[in-house]
Amino acid sequence: MSFFKKFKEKMLGSTPEAEETVSITNKFKEGLSKTRNQFTSKVNDLVAKYRKVDEDFFEELEEILLQADVGFETVTELMDSLRFEVQRKNIKDTSGIQSVISEKLVEIYNAGEDDVTELQLEETGLSVILFVGVNGVGKTTTIGKLAHRLKGEGKNVMLAAGDTFRAGAIEQLQVWGDRVGVEVIKQSEGSDPAAVMYDAVRAAKSRGVDVLICDTAGRLQNKVNLMNELEKIHRVISRELPNAPHEVLLALDATTGQNALVQAQTFKEVTNVTGIVLTKLDGTAKGGIVLAIRNKLHIPVKFVGLGEQMDDLQPFDAEKYVYGLFADGLDLEEEEESDK
């Protein structure tokens, strides 16, 4: 039985404890359906078109991955290890190669590390989550969704309106605060974001809040002044609360191409990013660059944004992610096997 079949059984509930994961998996599948349809049907076309695993097959597979924004270097790496695997296992025809492809993708993503998707928060007392990222990736929306999620887990949540620059940003966070039913600490537009954080951490401490989520203004990573400002924000939070921020989450737009790698690197240097939220994955973009980010910079994806509703934020799972991409292909494989 292949790794993925076992995996699928685990996911789709032959065991009782797996039942609950089914709905999440389905949500994932739903959100990724457009992605998957395009991607998987391409893989299927490929398998149908080339019965043999030869150079043409590899070339076309390479193209599919490049179009998923995986990036030239990572694709080359994957192709090399795939070629090796095919030779080693003496795979001649294309049926059954999907699982090898996905295995290799997960392998590249994990790069020998354990997958840490849970937020690393304090068991008791205040934890701080800082959101960073370039403009327009969906930081504020994600904060709203995460607040909803944490509140649902019984946590006492507070938000800090640290985007004092963009017009309407404070109001936008306030709307989310009202929707979710959590308090928002804010100052007027144009005030010092570090001062907002200072206020927020103090307020959170005195009011016995469990999780404080801090919004910041979007900034392009090559703006030195703005990155310095972010460093200051980070510093102020750490000074007010040792060990804080407990998580620094980089919001990354799935539509972004190779620049995402530079974004991740620069933000990591300045704020020690602990995880990524991959937003807007409900479109046709694939966000393949997260493979390279995890592989090169060791930053795991912690959540994915799959829509604009409050509960459209899901924990990331590399295996589910890849499973979502290959689901149709796997179903096909199984049917073939049962035919035999």
Next chain:
Amino acid sequence: MAFEGLAERLQGTLQKIKGKGKISEADVKEMMKEVRYALLEADVNLKVVKEFVKKVSDRAVGQDVMKSLTPGQQVVKIVKDELTELMGGEQSQISFSTRPPTVIMMVGLQGAGKTTTTGKLANVLRKKYNKKPLLVAADIYRPAAVQQLETIGKQLSLPVFSLGTDISPVEIAKQAMEHAKEEHYDVVIIDTAGRLHIDETLMQELKDIRAIKEPDEVFLVVDAMTGQDAVNVANNFNEAIGITGVVLTKLDGDTRGGAALSIRSVTQKPIKFVGMGEKLDALEPFHPERMASRILGMGDMMSLIEKAQANVDEDRAKELEEKFRTQSFTFDDFLEQIGQVKQMGPLDEILKMLPGAGKIKGLENAKVDEKQMDRVEAIIYSMTTQEKTTPEIINGPRKKRIAKGSGTSIQDINRLLKQFEDMKKMMKQMTNMQQKGKKKMKMPGLDSLFK
């Protein structure tokens, strides 16, 4: 992680074909691998890359290698020319209706920068075209989107038409147009909500707004950092509502911006403006040639040259060149140079425009200390006329005096003198080289000068 430019990447391949008279098919194939890589790293869509590479290969094979160029330069030139051509001419014109108000629709994905661009565009219309624009807040979905546009309107002292978030965007647009007609506004700019190109309900909404009155312009606002998906986005929006132009935002970042090429080649619609910053006057016309250089990682030489030209008097420049050659460059000239550089803007921005600057170690994130330049100026101002023209006479006591006068230390003076000498030597090398032809050269001290 700065990506290498195409020119640098081609170096290796080119060693092999040095001295050949014609570029063979095999040479081209080899080089096109690098072109393909460069374009993919720049986020140009794969299909677009393939078409492009094919076209360029056909053009490059059998070309005579011009005497003035190396084969590598020749290929880079062909690639760049073709790229520039593909991206179309400079077309930042806006078509206005003969019967006002002119209607402009802003559409795009979430977070592309529609609302900010709407404000910037209104500013351009007022300043450059002398129009009276009305901003329309038709994004009723995203929380506080209406407030955002209202704040921008306040910042620009421009009116914003809004009906809150309980009325449909189609109705808002309709009423806004009537309002504009009554109040004699020239242009109506409709800021629509960000939406996924595959969201059929919301795409229908755009079609409905479009149906009220044929808009004169429909601008697709696209994030310059967009990856391979740019073709799907552009294609769907174009097919559904028919765009007339593109605004590329966040180009002040460090992305290569290959999406520009992808969008252009799938829609054939011109890129009209580029967003270059968060300030409301940071909207500029699109320059295809600069974009081509940028995609190829060749640095934005044109912008640099333009900036330099705006600040440098040509006659003075010739005079200076003469001084370099004859080694009669003095501290006075140096002072003038510093002044000109300062006028060009923040130094680290200028450095970023230099091709290959990203590759110089330590320079990619160089924070140029502008204060250091002030210190250098102070030192020179503290010199006598004689010292400025013949720095050799600056001895111990003179150094002490200069240090005191400029509030610096003797070490600072020594360093500046050494750098000045190095610079003179370098100038000499450079001018000699121009006569002798190309050679690898080192630039001592240039980078330490500003640290």
